[in-house]
Amino acid sequence: MVEFSEQRLGSLVSILRRRGIILPAFEIHGGAKGFYDFGPVGGRLHRRVIQHWVSHWLKNGNIVELSCPTVTPFQVLEASGHVGEFSDSMTTCNSCEEASRADLILEDFHPNPDALSMEELQDLLERSQPACPSCGQSDWSSVELQNLMFNTAIGSGKSAKAGFLRPETAQGMFTSFPSIYRHFRERLPFGALQVGKGYRNEIAPRQGMIRLREFNMAELEYFIDPEAPLSEEIDGWSEPVNLIADGKGEESLTFSAALKQGMIRHTTVADFMSKTMTFLVEVGIDANLIRFRQHEADEMAHYARDCWDAEVYGSYGWVECVGIAHRGCYDLEAHENATGQRLRAWRGFSEPRIEQVDGWTIDGAVAGPVFRGDAGSIKIALEKLPADVSFPLEVAIDERMVKVSQEHVKRVQRTESIAGEWYIPHVIEPAFGIDRIIWHILDHAFNDTGKDGEEYSMLRFKAAVAPVDYCVLPLFEKDGMGELALKIHQRLCAEANVVSILDGSGSIGRRYARADEIGVPICITVDHQSVEDGTVTLRQRDDGSQTRINISDLTS
């Protein structure tokens, strides 16, 4: 088991920076807090993790990939609730003008400042007078709510419109619902996924890759008919996993057992938790350092039916890396209400339902000329009335009361055969923080226990995500070895999805060490014998074992 420590974290961060894996962005210009680059080695890791994630979910057979804009008009994020509710408490240091999150600077003075109201935070701030993390003074402005979206303007001049950088990729999938529904020929369940940038203008970012202002997200919105029968089948991870149910202690259970017990409240949620576990382990997260924690009732959004976080343990303690939420019909309904567009699916009844209609409707010939533009709205209002009302009565149209008399209406009595109904699908959403996952892949892969008493570090990546597949090392760059190594390197690079590095300088031991440091699974050494008989030495990163093979057997 890994021993996480400040010292180990320091070594890891220094290697990530030196070897071009993850680096503070814009560093030559003084940097910008909360922004990171994936460098010459990290860029490939980033692509491979994302590729693996997309393939993992597309295998389901009823999921498609979308790509939507990051700049998003005001009204979309107003409908989703982000304009109103995506905010943190902020206070500004009157001495150095640095903004801080009020709840974070009060952590030493309260067990859970995140749960306090604005007034309580203000009160606690005044009583406890915490020091400014930036200048050390204790002179704070009033606590206020600060929306966390980056804002911008779309267009120029007087016709410019307010917009934001999206705080999540999810909204693009909800606003695309009509197109996805059509694609799947109106048959649920189906899903849409998207990978891309998300933005959160953190008041005071900290903790390296864990709290970024610009991050990589991967989300799946899986639309289901809440009345469709559920299978009990769960795919993926069948071993017991550490689960912390709402308000209870940690238990080791299989996902199936937790579903059967009712701890996990929906088959699809359990199935996605299982598939999430498989994914995390496949990309290199240590299975023993993963737990699933259910949101407690007061932590969960009011509309959610169930919500589990996959948390991963590493240098920063337990960190939420994935959230799997049953969001009910909240999102589609919110956009439906804001736009008046139908975001529903049709549910055909197995047999038509026969319904007796008995009620009222408008008598167009009489009422049309009287009510004119209001006639349509009045008709809708009348048809909602029970059969036993008496006229005249008043109906509410656009906040006005309109009087309707007996002469304007007709009785409706008929038998209707109803083939089905429109309903708002429910959505199950697994949301992955790709940067946090990549961070933990690195944190778990990092091995700095040394070798023969010397300092030695290695990134033990799984082959599926290793940023570099091969390192080709000519023993010397003469007698044809350099040329042969270059030829092998180029042949490897020509293969789809294979990355090779050519390293010709320094002792072989030094070069193995450099390759191990960035986690190259296999080194290929070209020596005098290679030039003569066409064989090379393969050396495995993890156990240092060496075998001699023919160059022609190098790749499949």
Place this chain on the structure above:
Amino acid sequence: MVEFSEQRLGSLVSILRRRGIILPAFEIHGGAKGFYDFGPVGGRLHRRVIQHWVSHWLKNGNIVELSCPTVTPFQVLEASGHVGEFSDSMTTCNSCEEASRADLILEDFHPNPDALSMEELQDLLERSQPACPSCGQSDWSSVELQNLMFNTAIGSGKSAKAGFLRPETAQGMFTSFPSIYRHFRERLPFGALQVGKGYRNEIAPRQGMIRLREFNMAELEYFIDPEAPLSEEIDGWSEPVNLIADGKGEESLTFSAALKQGMIRHTTVADFMSKTMTFLVEVGIDANLIRFRQHEADEMAHYARDCWDAEVYGSYGWVECVGIAHRGCYDLEAHENATGQRLRAWRGFSEPRIEQVDGWTIDGAVAGPVFRGDAGSIKIALEKLPADVSFPLEVAIDERMVKVSQEHVKRVQRTESIAGEWYIPHVIEPAFGIDRIIWHILDHAFNDTGKDGEEYSMLRFKAAVAPVDYCVLPLFEKDGMGELALKIHQRLCAEANVVSILDGSGSIGRRYARADEIGVPICITVDHQSVEDGTVTLRQRDDGSQTRINISDLTS
């Protein structure tokens, strides 16, 4: 040869929208000009084109992938020149408040309004009084320069800092130069590429996918030593191509011949033009509808040594899809000047150069106590002086003149052996507009010539980028055919990088037509015989030919 027409464009756009390939974004909320979604089918096309692009360049063996933030601090884009020079001329309609690009609304009144100064545009606007494209009135505000970057604020409150959404991915590669240089163990040439969002807050977007406010870019920055010997070898496309050299007519030449003639001014530029041609054809652009046009002297940026656009012909005429520019040392030098950080490479001389040094330096013992804090700067200034000056003299230190006497200095005469020197690498940049390329893939793949006298349309994608690989069609969803089709569909989806669709409703002919419309290369039909003997019918999109094969032979 395709006949492009307004009518064909209309049919194509309607299919792209109906079938979920490319759709206006945020449409249920009324839309936002200049923003598009890649839908359930287009999302996969988008990913495949990008994957193909990345693989294409990584094959080179000395190119790495980076991923940098899109939100960029002010000073980075000030250094690059974008704050000062990335702008268009804008005028606003006083009647409807809609902003327009002054040069575009004046197109009918001048052969090339883009080349006019602000004063000339203002003058022409007043004389010609064009109608507002939005409301038809002719009442314009003064013409002003409008910067085209989306701006935002990083952080909150008084400590917020100005930032922009990046107008290109390139700057992240320049600011990462130290990390890339280290990765390649300080050996040039090498390159870094990046694929991601770019932003341009167009004053008045038009032409669908051609002018977007948020777009997908793919750029490669290839760093070279300008003094390194050049090979004459060009990889890739060896057939003649249509080339329009600076100020000349169109000629059909091979890239090699154009390089030998001096028309293309640098081997690497020619090599990248050739590789660009190969890429475009591989993803499905018609080779006969590609030409390369060299920038004329007055069109090219002042620092550029050569610049070629790959233009593609389609429904919007000739459109620039790729730019391949030899940018000299401009970019690294600009960031070096702005930051004081060294963005250089070391060039070792083949033999050390022996130089006779004869000049002056400071006499520390005497001058140190006199000049104190200035002593270091004075030393640097003195060492630049020739041997034949006489003292006293004055040197400029921080805009002050400081008098230096004979007693403060010593003569320096020695022989130095110089091993090499620092230089600013030159950069060759191929920049690809991914959305424009995807647009032309669609435009060239679209075939609406009908079938048997009926309307019929098809997207003839190359297999490498087809968004859906297979369509599995059970003849009926009974007698085991539905189950078998589902099993085949799931087996195909489980393969890496394979996408299958299951389509069970409607006549087989109707379903073939639906599959052809989104360009599925192969349909697999499951019929009664399939259930009995395990064979299925493969039907090819392009020629409609059918063959019967065993299910077990379906995939490799």
